[in-house]
Amino acid sequence: MAYRWAKYVEGPEDWGKCVMGMDSQVRQARLQLEKQYLQSMQLINNQQQMCGAQKHRPTHEDDMVRKSRGQQIVPEPLPNIIDTEVPRFPKSSCAFRQIVKAIQANEVLKRLGEEQLDTVVESFTLTQYGKGDSVILEGSEGNTMYIIAEGELFVTQHGQPLRTLSAGDVFGELAILYNCKRTATVTATTDVKLWEIDRQTYRTIVTQKHKQRRQAILGFLKEAHTLNGLSDTQLSRIIDSMEECKFHPGDIIVQEGDEGKSFFIILKGEVQVTKEVNGSQEQIRIMRAGEHFGELALIRNSCRTATCRALRDVTCITMSKEDFEETVPLDTVELPKVDLLDIEALHLTGKKRISFPDRPNVAPVPLRLQDLVPVLYSEGRYMGQPVTLGTGGFGRVELVSWGPGKPVEYFALKKIRKVHIVQTCQEEHVKMERQVLLQSHSPFVVRLYETFRDSRYVYMALEFCEGGELWTKLREAKYFTEEVTIFCTACVVEALDYLHSNRIVYRDLKPENLMMDKHGYVKLVDFGFAKLLPKGEKTYSFCGTPEYLAPEILLNEGHDFAVDFWMLGILIFELLVGRPPFCSSDPQRIYSRILDGEIYFPTYVSEAACSIISKLCRNRPGRRLGNARNGIRGIKKHRWFHKIKWEKLAAHQLSAPTAWLIKKGSPYVNFKRYSMDLSAEEDEFSGWDEDF
Numbered sequence: 131m132a133y134r135w136a137k138y139v140e141g142p143e144d145w146g147k148c149v150m151g152m153d154s155q156v157r158q159a160r161l162q163l164e165k166q167y168l169q170s171m172q173l174i175n176n177q178q179q180m181c182g183a184q185k186h187r188p189t190h191e192d193d194m195v196r197k198s199r200g201q202q203i204v205p206e207p208l209p210n211i212i213d214t215e216v217p218r219f220p221k222s223s224c225a226f227r228q229i230v231k232a233i234q235a236n237e238v239l240k241r242l243g244e245e246q247l248d249t250v251v252e253s254f255t256l257t258q259y260g261k262g263d264s265v266i267l268e269g270s271e272g273n274t275m276y277i278i279a280e281g282e283l284f285v286t287q288h289g290q291p292l293r294t295l296s297a298g299d300v301f302g303e304l305a306i307l308y309n310c311k312r313t314a315t316v317t318a319t320t321d322v323k324l325w326e327i328d329r330q331t332y333r334t335i336v337t338q339k340h341k342q343r344r345q346a347i348l349g350f351l352k353e354a355h356t357l358n359g360l361s362d363t364q365l366s367r368i369i370d371s372m373e374e375c376k377f378h379p380g381d382i383i384v385q386e387g388d389e390g391k392s393f394f395i396i397l398k399g400e401v402q403v404t405k406e407v408n409g410s411q412e413q414i415r416i417m418r419a420g421e422h423f424g425e426l427a428l429i430r431n432s433c434r435t436a437t438c439r440a441l442r443d444v445t446c447i448t449m450s451k452e453d454f455e456e457t458v459p460l461d462t463v464e465l466p467k468v469d470l471l472d473i474e475a476l477h478l479t480g481k482k483r484i485s486f487p488d489r490p491n492v493a494p495v496p497l498r499l500q501d502l503v504p505v506l507y508s509e510g511r512y513m514g515q516p517v518t519l520g521t522g523g524f525g526r527v528e529l530v531s532w533g534p535g536k537p538v539e540y541f542a543l544k545k546i547r548k549v550h551i552v553q554t555c556q557e558e559h560v561k562m563e564r565q566v567l568l569q570s571h572s573p574f575v576v577r578l579y580e581t582f583r584d585s586r587y588v589y590m591a592l593e594f595c596e597g598g599e600l601w602t603k604l605r606e607a608k609y610f611t612e613e614v615t616i617f618c619t620a621c622v623v624e625a626l627d628y629l630h631s632n633r634i635v636y637r638d639l640k641p642e643n644l645m646m647d648k649h650g651y652v653k654l655v656d657f658g659f660a661k662l663l664p665k666g667e668k669t670y671s672f673c674g675t676p677e678y679l680a681p682e683i684l685l686n687e688g689h690d691f692a693v694d695f696w697m698l699g700i701l702i703f704e705l706l707v708g709r710p711p712f713c714s715s716d717p718q719r720i721y722s723r724i725l726d727g728e729i730y731f732p733t734y735v736s737e738a739a740c741s742i743i744s745k746l747c748r749n750r751p752g753r754r755l756g757n758a759r760n761g762i763r764g765i766k767k768h769r770w771f772h773k774i775k776w777e778k779l780a781a782h783q784l785s786a787p788t789a790w791l792i793k794k795g796s797p798y799v800n801f802k803r804y805s806m807d808l809s810a811e812e813d814e815f816s817g818w819d820e821d822f
């Protein structure tokens with residue numbers, strides 16, 4: 131289908147949140163935004179023209195639907211990386227510059243902060259290969275990234291020549307982010323010298339630096355008397371909303387008499403504070419790293435009371451008044467004695483937050499593996515073979531029911547190959563999946579009745595979602611109507627609400643992980659990446675599906691519940707459009723687009739949908755809808771969801787607009803057909819699975 135694309139600019143109520151930095155710049159940027167907004171609204175309404183910069187218009191490749199399932203990036207166990215000392219290797223300034231230049235030419239790595247960059251560069255080691263040596267073999271697992279110091283190499287794929295690489299070129303760069311398979315072979319055509327760095331070293335540096343920086347900023351915020359009394363969780367949210375800005379010597383950051391719109395914390399450099407006395411500027415003080423300014427006008431709702439000027443190169447983190455208010459209400463700034471988020475949570479639970487229908491998380495009678503029998507295909511080419519509902523790298527999910535003489539009741543039996551789990555070091559994740567699912571009692575989360583084990587498999591007896599996968603339905607329909615999308619994602623919001631209030635972050639939202647019951651209600655399945663996360667803490671594992679990864683995961687900044695809101699925004703987009711907003715056959719391009727953060731919408735997408743997606747997919751996690759002080763209620767109250775009666779949805783009292791997607795017939799009619807699994811599985815006796 132051919133349609134036009136537009137870049138959405140958040141509406142007037144969001145303008146203050148769109149722009150950070152100096153007040154005078156804010157005013158200019160607002161005018162610009164206002165102009166763009168009016169233009170884009172006109173264009174969206176007319177559905178006639180492109181808005182935004184033409185040169186960024188999505189290419190033909192972007193326009194294609196996602197035909198294959200998103201490849202999961204499995205969290206990698208990296209024990210104690212955070213506490214490890216990274217090796218450093220002194221380099222000549224010429225070598226240093228060569229490495230910096232190569233990094234800065236890379237779409238993802240160029241976003242490293244100054245301190246991270248220096249340490250990363252120092253950690254590269256020099257290695258040599260002879261003419262004819264293969265440095266990378268297509269299909270092998272990658273752990274190292276290279277920059278060519280001297281010599282030439284040749285790239286081939288499936289035996290076909292691709293290109294020549296020479297001094298300064300980077301290759302094998304994806305391996306620095308995660309454990310991926312090499313996509314091409316790289317062979318030295320001369321003797322070569324290469325700079326190399328492995329993933330563990332890179333991640334250790336980046337993660338350590340982010341942690342140190344976060345700790346330092348938290349320390350500064352705790353010192354700020356105006357924020358005295360805010361909890362660590364609130365301060366952490368403030369950090370998640372703040373952006374870095376730089377000023378040159380002489381720049382006026384805050385002008386006396388101007389309207390105050392943001393406040394600043396100095397990370398580096400010196401800021402002079404002056405006040406006008408009898409027509410001339412009198413210095414009041416010099417402020418340095420750790421001190422903050424610009425809060426007075428913000429709190430008093432008055433004009434700036436002094437001028438603040440950069441004395442040398444200054445780096446600050448800054449936050450707008452609107453963001454500050456969204457994170458922590460201003461009227462509580464001076465005297466919050468208790469954790470507001472706790473009060474909010476109490477208030478919510480007291481208000482009979484979710485009234486689930488009475489569905490205990492247990493099967494009618496105790497389940498035993500020997501009581502379950504496979505359901506067999508009753509027609510077609512697989513007639514008489516066991517019904518497989520789905521497969522994954524782990525094994526498969528089969529349809530089973532009680533044995534003869536019992537009432538007909540179906541279960542989905544997930545069989546996980548133990549050898550595979552041990553080989554890929556996924557024991558902890560499978561255990562976590564079991565723990566989270568057994569503890570979850572929500573109609574929007576697939577129920578786990580019982581788990582079993584034998585010498586080859588661990589088993590999960592799951593509630594059978596007979597409506598099938600949303601992914602398959604989406605491929606059949608190409609894209610969903612707004613009504614269907616609203617309903618599906620409302621179910622997801624309920625699931626996230628439930629999980630987050632139980633401190634569980636999901637981390638793998640996508641249509642492939644959503645299934646429907648027979649009425650068309652949507653449930654989350656596949657909790658392989660779910661994690662219990664204490665309040666205010668971050669987790670650092672790199673995992674998810676490329677198109678759905680949040681910027682903070684890509685940047686190894688540490689992430690928390692806000693990644694689920696980002697992924698919700700991507701999901702809404704994919705359901706409405708048929709493909710995610712950041713899409714390419716080349717993962718590097720996906721990542722660079724995610725980090726650029728510009729979303730282009732086909733013009734048929736409603737303004738309300740553009741608005742909610744843009745708010746969920748804000749780059750800074752602290753600024754995302756769902757992560758502000760109203761929590762997930764902020765999402766539920768968004769106008770895009772105005773037709774959803776949340777209490778009725780929770781009680782399954784709404785008729786699902788998805789019902790027409792579900793075929794009637796055999797219990798497996800909504801599933802693809804699979805032939806029988808004939809592979810011989812190995813035994814595994816290490817005992818990691820004794821809880822199953």
Ligand SMILES: Nc1ncnc2c1ncn2[C@@H]1O[C@H](COP(=O)(O)OP(=O)(O)OP(=O)(O)O)[C@@H](O)[C@H]1O
Binds near residue numbers: 522576593594645657
């Ligand atoms: N409760 C269920 N009811 C019906 N079918 C199911 C159920 N759970 C899983 N399936 C089917 O099995 C497939 C694989 O299940 P699941 O996603 O849980 O496994 P996974 O290993 O975690 O998969 P992947 O390797 O894709 O991550 C699903 O895509 C779906 O088709």
Ligand SMILES: Nc1nc2c(ncn2[C@@H]2O[C@@H]3COP(=O)(O)O[C@H]3[C@H]2O)c(=O)[nH]1
Binds near residue numbers: 304313
């Ligand atoms: N797939 C592919 N890789 C290329 C190309 N040109 C250079 N390379 C590099 O070859 C490398 C092979 O291993 P990786 O997949 O890790 O990373 C790949 C790229 O860095 C190209 O055109 N295609």
Ligand SMILES: Nc1nc2c(ncn2[C@@H]2O[C@@H]3COP(=O)(O)O[C@H]3[C@H]2O)c(=O)[nH]1
Binds near residue numbers: 426
């Ligand atoms: N008025 C005043 N502002 C100061 C002083 N020292 C630092 N500042 C900072 O200068 C800032 C100017 O902008 P604001 O009035 O928003 O907030 C002010 C304070 O954060 C001082 O002695 N007087």
